[in-house]
Amino acid sequence: xxxxTKAKISSGKLLINGQxxxxxxxxxxxxxxxxxxxxxxxxxxxxxxxxNAVAAARKAFEDMAGPWRKMSASERGKVLWRIGDLIEKHIxxxxxxxxxDNGKPIFESRYVDMPMVADVFRYYAGWATKIHxxxxxxxxxxxxxxxxxxxxxxxxxxxxxxxxxLASWKLGPALACGNTVVLKPAEQTSLSALRFGELALEAGxxxxxxxxxxxxxxxxxxLVRHPGVDKVAFTGSTSVGKEIxxxxxxxxxxxxxxxxxxxxxxxxxxSTMDSAVKxxxxxxxxxxxxxCCAGSRLFVEKKVEDEFLTKLVxxxxxxxxxxxxxxxxxxxxxxxxxxxxxxxxxxESGKTEGAKLLAxxxxxxxxxxHGYFLEPTIxxxxxxxxxxxxxxxxxxxxxxxxxxxxxxxxxxANKNVYGLxxxxxxxxxxxxxxxSRRLRAGTVWINTYGLMDAALPFGGYKQSGFGRxxxxxxxxxxxxxxxxxxxx
Numbered sequence: 001x002x003x004x005t006k007a008k009i010s011s012g013k014l015l016i017n018g019q020x021x022x023x024x025x026x027x028x029x030x031x032x033x034x035x036x037x038x039x040x041x042x043x044x045x046x047x048x049x050x051x052n053a054v055a056a057a058r059k060a061f062e063d064m065a066g067p068w069r070k071m072s073a074s075e076r077g078k079v080l081w082r083i084g085d086l087i088e089k090h091i092x093x094x095x096x097x098x099x100x101d102n103g104k105p106i107f108e109s110r111y112v113d114m115p116m117v118a119d120v121f122r123y124y125a126g127w128a129t130k131i132h133x134x135x136x137x138x139x140x141x142x143x144x145x146x147x148x149x150x151x152x153x154x155x156x157x158x159x160x161x162x163x164x165x166l167a168s169w170k171l172g173p174a175l176a177c178g179n180t181v182v183l184k185p186a187e188q189t190s191l192s193a194l195r196f197g198e199l200a201l202e203a204g205x206x207x208x209x210x211x212x213x214x215x216x217x218x219x220x221x222x223l224v225r226h227p228g229v230d231k232v233a234f235t236g237s238t239s240v241g242k243e244i245x246x247x248x249x250x251x252x253x254x255x256x257x258x259x260x261x262x263x264x265x266x267x268x269x270x271s272t273m274d275s276a277v278k279x280x281x282x283x284x285x286x287x288x289x290x291x292c293c294a295g296s297r298l299f300v301e302k303k304v305e306d307e308f309l310t311k312l313v314x315x316x317x318x319x320x321x322x323x324x325x326x327x328x329x330x331x332x333x334x335x336x337x338x339x340x341x342x343x344x345x346x347x348e349s350g351k352t353e354g355a356k357l358l359a360x361x362x363x364x365x366x367x368x369x370h371g372y373f374l375e376p377t378i379x380x381x382x383x384x385x386x387x388x389x390x391x392x393x394x395x396x397x398x399x400x401x402x403x404x405x406x407x408x409x410x411x412x413a414n415k416n417v418y419g420l421x422x423x424x425x426x427x428x429x430x431x432x433x434x435x436s437r438r439l440r441a442g443t444v445w446i447n448t449y450g451l452m453d454a455a456l457p458f459g460g461y462k463q464s465g466f467g468r469x470x471x472x473x474x475x476x477x478x479x480x481x482x483x484x485x486x487x488x
Contacts, residue, residue, distance in 0.1 A: 008093075009039055009100070009191065011027070011042070012030070012190055012214055013043050014049055014211075015194070015210070015212040016053045016211050016213075018201060018207025022043060023043040025045055025046035025215065026044050027042060027043055027044060030187075030188065030189075032100050032101070033102070033332075033335050033336055033337075034103050034324050034332065034366070034372075034373075035370050035371055036370040042187070042190045042214045044187075044215040045184075045219045045222075046219075047222040049213055049219075050182070050222040051222075051226065053211035053212075054155075054182055054226050054229060055228065056208040057208055057209070057211055059208055061150070061152055061180040067206040073131070076128045076175065077126065077127075078125070079125075079203055079204045079205055080128065080175060081121070082204060084120075085203075086199040086203055087114065087118040087196075090199065091114045091118070093195070095109035095110035097195055098113065098163060098189070099325060100324075100325075101188070101190070101192065102163060102188075102189050102332075103332045103335055103372065104288065104324060105329040106326070106327060106329070107327055107329065107330065108286070108332075113162060116165055116168075116454070117164050119454050120172045121172050124173050124176040125176065131177055131475060133145055133147045133481075141488050142486065142488055144485050145483075145484050146483050146484070148475075148481055149479060149482055150179040150479060150480070151179055151230045151254060151479060151480055152231070153179070153182065153229050153231075154230065154231045154232075154478065155184070155231070155253075156182070156183045156232075157232065157235070158170070158185055158186060158234075159186055159236040159237075159292075161290040161292070163189040163192050164192040164193060164196055166235045167183060167185065169235075169469040170183075170233045170469070171183065173469075173477070174478045175205075176475075179478055180209045180211075181211070182211045182229070183212045183213070184212075187215060188336055190214045194212060194214070221247065224247045227251050229253060230253060231253055231254040231256075231477070232244055232254070233255075233469075235259075236259065238392075238418075238463050238464070241465060244257065255467075256477050258464075258467070258469055259420075259463065259464050260394075260418055260420070261293050261296075261392060262296055262297055262391070263283075263294060263297065263422055263423070263441065264298075264409075264413035264416075264423075265279070265280055265284075265298045265422070265425075265449065266299045266413060266422070266424050267280065267299065267301065267304075267308060268424075268425060268426040268428070268431070269303045269304045271426050271427060272425075272427065273304065273308060273311065274311070275425070275447065276425040276447075277311045278315065279423065280398070280449075281315055281319070283450060284396065284397075284398040285330070286450060288334060288395065289393065289395045289396040290335060290394050290395065292420055292464075293420050293421035293443065294394075295450075296393060296397070296398060296399060297384075298398055298400040299402070299403050299409050299412065299413065309378075313378060316359050316360070316378055321375065321376070322366050323367075331396060333372045333373050334373065337372050339394065340363070340372040342393075342395070343374060343394070343396075343397060344374070346388055346391070347361050347397060349386075349387045353387060353388070354386075355379040355380070355386060355399070356381040357378075357379060358378045358379065358400075359375070359377060362374070374395060375396075376396045377396055378398045379398065380400050384412050384416075386399070390417075392418065410435060413439055414439065414440045416462075417462055418462060419461030419462035419463075420461075421441050421444070421445070421460075422436075422439045422441040422444050423449045424445070432446045441464075442458065442468075453470075454471070457470055457472075457473045458470050458471075
């Protein structure tokens with residue numbers, strides 16, 4: 001029997017212009033992946049609903065006499081800070097909703113994801129008063145300066161692996177800059193976003209500034225194609241990112257994309273082995289491997305490969321897989337039956353291509369056969385051109401490869417269409433910095449894996465997307481730069 005829930009779960013409505021409405025489309029089920037049971041039904045926004053949401057956001061943005069335009073930067077910052085406070089106040093509830101909807105361990109939701117959500121809003125609350133232009137010396141008879149102004153209406157579309165955290169990465173800078181937003185959470189994980197909408201209104205966000213439309217690909221497509229949307233911020237798969245680019249071209253929307261990854265995690269013989277083993281496990285099994293920057297390609301220097309893999313497999317068998325609401329669980333349920341079957345398909349592909357299955361590889365039973373659980377899986381003897389080494393699996397599956405020297409591993413690590421993240425484990429600091437410059441990745445961790453901070457930019461190279469989230473650089477994606485000349 002899985003742990004009983006305390007979170008209040010109600011049917012999901014749409015947030016449009018400060019009001020919760022049923023919407024004109026049909027409703028769909030959202031399922032608890034740990035049990036396979038329906039949690040509740042959520043409204044599926046139609047194209048008309050999306051149009052209404054965009055119209056509300058446009059009105060809130062353009063109304064010079066409206067509360068959002070009249071609100072000073074300092075007041076906007078205070079609203080964002082209050083949102084952070086409310087997230088902290090309701091952190092247990094939000095974490096439980098996220099775990100119920102996504103299947104991730106409550107330990108991750110409560111002590112990693114939700115605290116960072118609150119931190120992101122507080123970080124951008126501070127930025128609200130620090131967005132400014134410059135005066136520029138040009139001609140003696142001219143006064144010239146620049147203004148940094150909000151882009152307008154932002155369409156934010158987020159993935160299901162970190163539902164509220166990814167939303168905060170977009171909402172924080174967008175709202176701090178004075179934009180208005182239409183948010184579309186993933187259809188698999190809408191519940192925390194809807195509860196967040198209630199908290200945002202409670203914090204004093206004016207009607208129309210944040211609108212939330214739930215639904216599947218058709219809802220997202222309507223938002224991307226809408227001529228009233230000025231910018232699209234998307235986190236998700238590379239294939240969908242490409243489609244968003246194509247659709248956005250029709251109206252020349254500004255686009256930022258945080259997409260897939262196949263991140264190399266590189267272990268040298270001179271590293272501290274136990275730390276590297278734990279880092280490798282965390283790099284792939286945190287978040288069930290449903291992490292865009294997961295260290296899913298593990299490169300181990302040949303001279304320590306056997307010893308390292310023995311320890312790796314032994315440690316993997318100690319990972320507690322089970323009820324996501326159990327505080328001791330470290331590996332929860334895959335987000336959906338469809339995703340579970342996709343991951344199982346990759347496991348079969350690894351076997352077929354000749355990789356050696358060292359651990360896991362099967363569906364796990366936690367609550368009979370109703371939940372979507374997979375064993376932590378490790379492959380050895382993987383070649384870099386195998387499917388499991390080249391394609392994003394998005395599950396708890398680790399492909400391990402070997403290398404002889406820095407030159408070889410640099411080439412192998414970069415030989416992939418993705419470039420989101422990478423990690424290096426070594427006690428040779430010179431080697432670590434030299435290799436970090438050669439890796440084509442947006443983030444490189446040295447002797448750690450997965451650390452993030454609201455002040456540091458995150459994003460990818462190559463087909464992992466473009467643009468940066470978090471930090472000061474995100475502000476650039478949510479503002480327009482205007483030049484003003486005055487003849488003196």
